[in-house]
Amino acid sequence: MAGLFDKMLTTALVTDVRTWQPATMFEVDIHLPTIDMEKWDTIKRLKCRVGELEYRDYTPALWNPVKKVCTLFIEAGHNGAGSRWIQQLKKGDEIALGAAHAAQLPSKEGKILCLGDGSALGHFLGLKQLTDRAKFPMEGAVFLHDQYEVPRSIRENHPEFEFIIQPHSDSFETLLQWCGQKDISQYSSVYIAGNIPMVSGLRKKLKSMPEVKAKVAGHGFWS
Numbered sequence: 001m002a003g004l005f006d007k008m009l010t011t012a013l014v015t016d017v018r019t020w021q022p023a024t025m026f027e028v029d030i031h032l033p034t035i036d037m038e039k040w041d042t043i044k045r046l047k048c049r050v051g052e053l054e055y056r057d058y059t060p061a062l063w064n065p066v067k068k069v070c071t072l073f074i075e076a077g078h079n080g081a082g083s084r085w086i087q088q089l090k091k092g093d094e095i096a097l098g099a100a101h102a103a104q105l106p107s108k109e110g111k112i113l114c115l116g117d118g119s120a121l122g123h124f125l126g127l128k129q130l131t132d133r134a135k136f137p138m139e140g141a142v143f144l145h146d147q148y149e150v151p152r153s154i155r156e157n158h159p160e161f162e163f164i165i166q167p168h169s170d171s172f173e174t175l176l177q178w179c180g181q182k183d184i185s186q187y188s189s190v191y192i193a194g195n196i197p198m199v200s201g202l203r204k205k206l207k208s209m210p211e212v213k214a215k216v217a218g219h220g221f222w223s
């Protein structure tokens, strides 16, 4: 079965690996010559082979369809097959992956709110690249459980995202509190992604609030 699945994968070349400080968030650039990124009209996932019979999904966050390169943002501070794979990845490595659909774009125009953790940063940046700011103004909060120095390029190029760095706090409680400072009725769509209990908890909470007019989409990644 895995052999059959492996045959459906394509090869990509790692062209750069950068780390944040502390070095548990990885920015990985890959060249994907066989995939037509011009056709991407929903948020994607790249199912990567991370070991023998082991696959993990990572989100193309930024991409250039002409150069056929994309960037992934991967949290790898924990002990897992994907995490160990990322930690040893280097420029020049060939990796095996398949691209698939992960999430739809908003069905109605209007403000988008993004709520998630570091594993969801790519998901939100992918959504940003696929939508027009004039029709879909965007803002969001990304909860980080490591004491990161968020790179200046990320803060400058993506000012719509607020990074909440609170190593000892709970992501659900922290993001819920952050929402409390916002007029939650103004959004047309809410995207919640990352840790599964956080995603389901926030989605349930927002959907129970009468003032929330938005379509609330949840995408759980890990637990």
Ligand SMILES: Cc1cc2nc3c(=O)[nH]c(=O)nc-3n(C[C@H](O)[C@H](O)[C@H](O)COP(=O)(O)OP(=O)(O)OC[C@H]3O[C@@H](n4cnc5c(N)ncnc54)[C@H](O)[C@@H]3O)c2cc1C
Residues within 6 Å of the ligand: 045, 056, 057, 058, 059, 060, 072, 073, 074, 075, 076, 078, 079, 080, 081, 082, 083, 084, 102, 118, 119, 120, 121, 122, 123, 220, 221, 222, 223
């Ligand atoms: C559609 C989709 C898109 C995804 N996109 C991304 C992405 O762009 N970037 C990304 O980093 N991940 C992304 N993920 C999550 C990713 O696929 C893995 O599930 C995740 O990285 C954990 O895999 P692992 O093998 O490292 O750890 P696992 O073996 O799954 O877990 C080992 C342990 O680590 C803990 N753990 C797992 N992830 C984290 C984390 N982020 N922080 C703290 N502890 C953790 C688990 O609770 C568990 O105790 C995505 C998942 C999906 C379904």
